[in-house]
Amino acid sequence: MPEATDAPAPDVTLTIDGKSVVVPAGTTIFDAARLNQIPIPTLCHQQNEKPVGVCRLCVVDVGQRVYAASCVREVGPGMNVQTHSDGVVAARRTLVELLLSDHPSPCARQQHTQDCELETLAADMGLGLGKQASRFPAKTSIRGHDDSSSVIAVDHEACILCDRCIRGCDEIRDNWVMARRGKGYQAGIAFDNNLPMGSSSCVSCGECMVSCPTGALTNKKIVGTDLAEGAPMNVAELLGLPVFHNVSGTFLQLNQNAVVKRHYKAGEIVCREGEFGSSAFYIVEGTAKVYIESQMGHVDTQAEGGFLKKLTSLLRPRHEHTREGESSQKYIPIDASIDLAHDNPVAELGPGELFGEMTCMNFYPRSATVRAETDCVMLEMLRNVLTMLQRNKNFREELDRNYRTRALDTHLRSVPIFADLEGSFIEHLRERVELVRFAPGETIFREGDAADSFYLVRLGFVKVWEQRPGGDLVRAYIARGGYFGEMALLAGAPRNASCSALDHVEVARISKADFDLLVERFPEVRRRLEAEAARRSEENRQLSKSSAVDVDQFLSQGLMEAQSLLLLDLDRCTRCDECVRACADAHDGVTRLVRDGLRFDKYLVATSCRQCRDPLCMVGCPVGSIRRRNTLEVIIEDWCIGCGLCASNCPYGNINMHPFPMTPDALVASAVSGQMERHVAETRVKATSCDLCHDHEEASCVYACPHDAAHRVNPLQFFGTAPAAQRAK
Numbered sequence: 001m002p003e004a005t006d007a008p009a010p011d012v013t014l015t016i017d018g019k020s021v022v023v024p025a026g027t028t029i030f031d032a033a034r035l036n037q038i039p040i041p042t043l044c045h046q047q048n049e050k051p052v053g054v055c056r057l058c059v060v061d062v063g064q065r066v067y068a069a070s071c072v073r074e075v076g077p078g079m080n081v082q083t084h085s086d087g088v089v090a091a092r093r094t095l096v097e098l099l100l101s102d103h104p105s106p107c108a109r110q111q112h113t114q115d116c117e118l119e120t121l122a123a124d125m126g127l128g129l130g131k132q133a134s135r136f137p138a139k140t141s142i143r144g145h146d147d148s149s150s151v152i153a154v155d156h157e158a159c160i161l162c163d164r165c166i167r168g169c170d171e172i173r174d175n176w177v178m179a180r181r182g183k184g185y186q187a188g189i190a191f192d193n194n195l196p197m198g199s200s201s202c203v204s205c206g207e208c209m210v211s212c213p214t215g216a217l218t219n220k221k222i223v224g225t226d227l228a229e230g231a232p233m234n235v236a237e238l239l240g241l242p243v244f245h246n247v248s249g250t251f252l253q254l255n256q257n258a259v260v261k262r263h264y265k266a267g268e269i270v271c272r273e274g275e276f277g278s279s280a281f282y283i284v285e286g287t288a289k290v291y292i293e294s295q296m297g298h299v300d301t302q303a304e305g306g307f308l309k310k311l312t313s314l315l316r317p318r319h320e321h322t323r324e325g326e327s328s329q330k331y332i333p334i335d336a337s338i339d340l341a342h343d344n345p346v347a348e349l350g351p352g353e354l355f356g357e358m359t360c361m362n363f364y365p366r367s368a369t370v371r372a373e374t375d376c377v378m379l380e381m382l383r384n385v386l387t388m389l390q391r392n393k394n395f396r397e398e399l400d401r402n403y404r405t406r407a408l409d410t411h412l413r414s415v416p417i418f419a420d421l422e423g424s425f426i427e428h429l430r431e432r433v434e435l436v437r438f439a440p441g442e443t444i445f446r447e448g449d450a451a452d453s454f455y456l457v458r459l460g461f462v463k464v465w466e467q468r469p470g471g472d473l474v475r476a477y478i479a480r481g482g483y484f485g486e487m488a489l490l491a492g493a494p495r496n497a498s499c500s501a502l503d504h505v506e507v508a509r510i511s512k513a514d515f516d517l518l519v520e521r522f523p524e525v526r527r528r529l530e531a532e533a534a535r536r537s538e539e540n541r542q543l544s545k546s547s548a549v550d551v552d553q554f555l556s557q558g559l560m561e562a563q564s565l566l567l568l569d570l571d572r573c574t575r576c577d578e579c580v581r582a583c584a585d586a587h588d589g590v591t592r593l594v595r596d597g598l599r600f601d602k603y604l605v606a607t608s609c610r611q612c613r614d615p616l617c618m619v620g621c622p623v624g625s626i627r628r629r630n631t632l633e634v635i636i637e638d639w640c641i642g643c644g645l646c647a648s649n650c651p652y653g654n655i656n657m658h659p660f661p662m663t664p665d666a667l668v669a670s671a672v673s674g675q676m677e678r679h680v681a682e683t684r685v686k687a688t689s690c691d692l693c694h695d696h697e698e699a700s701c702v703y704a705c706p707h708d709a710a711h712r713v714n715p716l717q718f719f720g721t722a723p724a725a726q727r728a729k
Helices: 029-035 086-101 108-113 117-124 164-172 207-211 235-239 249-254 357-362 383-390 393-413 423-430 486-491 512-521 523-543 551-556 578-586 645-649 664-673 700-704 715-721
Strands: 011-016 019-024 152-155 178-181 188-191 217-219 259-264 269-271 280-285 288-291 298-303 311-316 346-349 369-372 376-381 434-438 443-445 453-459 462-468 471-478 498-501 505-511 565-569 594-600 603-607 626-628 634-636 655-661 683-689 710-713
Touching: 011 029, 019 029, 086 117, 108 217, 164 178, 164 207, 207 217, 235 249, 280 357, 357 383, 357 453, 376 383, 383 393, 393 423, 393 434, 393 453, 393 505, 423 512, 453 512, 486 512, 486 523, 505 512, 512 523, 578 700, 634 683, 645 655, 700 710
Parallel strands: none
Antiparallel strands: 011 019, 152 217, 178 188, 259 376, 269 369, 280 376, 288 346, 288 369, 298 311, 434 505, 443 498, 453 505, 462 471, 462 498, 565 603, 565 710, 594 603, 626 634, 655 683
């Protein structure tokens, strides 16, 4: 006996707008009309998507008490459907007017591409645009714009709650980041647990933006999103690369000129240290050499004929010239997947490696020179494409893998405290270290939080601060190669300061359990960490000293930031400029002192490095060469590449760029490293600032003053604790 089989469902005959149609049973009225070229408007779903009946614009008259949503109502035998009766058209107009009452017109999508589906539908119905054109009152927006993502602009006012973005994120891309939040007029879309889009787990695939019918989610075109002199890759080429797998093709089409393929011949320079840029490079084929060609050396002064005679500034290698608070750093942090050894600042990059992230994301100068070692194919990309890739799961996995296998070792060893870690323990950490990204301004942890992790900075700058009456007190800026979070872990206490991302930051997070194991297995590391924690505590204590000075006036003059001021007592100063000449004589004719500046009481605060408490000069150094000494003095290390960013950042004009002739040996080394064209100038600039004449017993400017009018003082101590009689001396 043959087996029974399910018989196909019989066809259904119905009438739509007077036309008899036959469709399979189970077909919706919407699909039945579409199959017979009868248009029914809708906003909440697209063709081939599962209908949800959210917008209700597809209502039709089926001869019952209420209109039916055609996208979810199945056909029935003998059904008589009216899709454009006067009552149905009036109902749709009312629905569109209600949506327009909350919709900014023209929205971003309508402004840029003139294809906002809601505004197009309103125009077809003869409705005016804008909230004023609606007869319904507009609701007051409580969310507005979300500009936290570098890829997608979010305008909650333009959202019509169609849920297309949610289905694109969840059902098409399987990312499950988006959902609805709130009820009634407070309802809206949300990312994760109602986080800003840029702080959520969004991978920036662009599917929500492609799905959105209005300007609620649009492609963020930043200034200069077209790269010149390159070969733009079409969408098919990009999607053929593994790193672009699962990326929205529409997003890539919209940003086609923001990523180009470049071919470099062996020996050709890709980018140079110190240059400002806005792009990152991803190596597809070939190998490249990354190196620093600036000559290593401290800026040193040598007297010729006595203290106040001519002093010459020279660059001297570290082994010939040591100084107090000298850094023992063996590696130079650069904007690539690996750091450079101080004694031989050269490394190789290969396929699958990315360089230029900090330059691209934060617009900092290039930290190193990159030269094609072999014929290379590279992708050069702008910030919006890089941000999208950084959130792409495949690309992130590749970057994480490169970091764990290649960069973790040098990253740990670039921190002097961890220089002696055994390879076995680094292997233990290799799969346990977690790379975490933070957007500008995002808090990493707050003062009083439980200490659960130790952090190494891989990219960007971290601001350490604490809340004080009258404003936050900045303790430090921590750049790549630095670390934070150890003090509370060692003390077993809550966090004693807050840390936040100053720009786009990536950190390597080590859990408390692994940190505890580290200090247990390596007592010397614990000793060094405890010594560093004690030093930081003392520094914080000095920064926290109170002052009896007039706070309002002190703050208005900017003196609260200073730790060392050059004061000129105007009652004694005869304006002879001996201090200025002495400083110029000490620094090859380039003075680091200008006898002009702020006035406080009877004193002139001369323009000279203040050793600020919040040293903005330290922010953005692409190689981390400007730092504090243990004495809180700001100094510039010997691997300065002369980009000039610190001089630009100093709000007081107290950092100068000083030219130095390169030695023949340095020129030869530069050529060996890759500068084969020999068009490098035979002088290089280095950043210089007042070093308090640390090689002498007293600052030249103070020593040279014939009237005892020049003094170097700590402003809080001098103005705050010294009695008026003492200041009058």
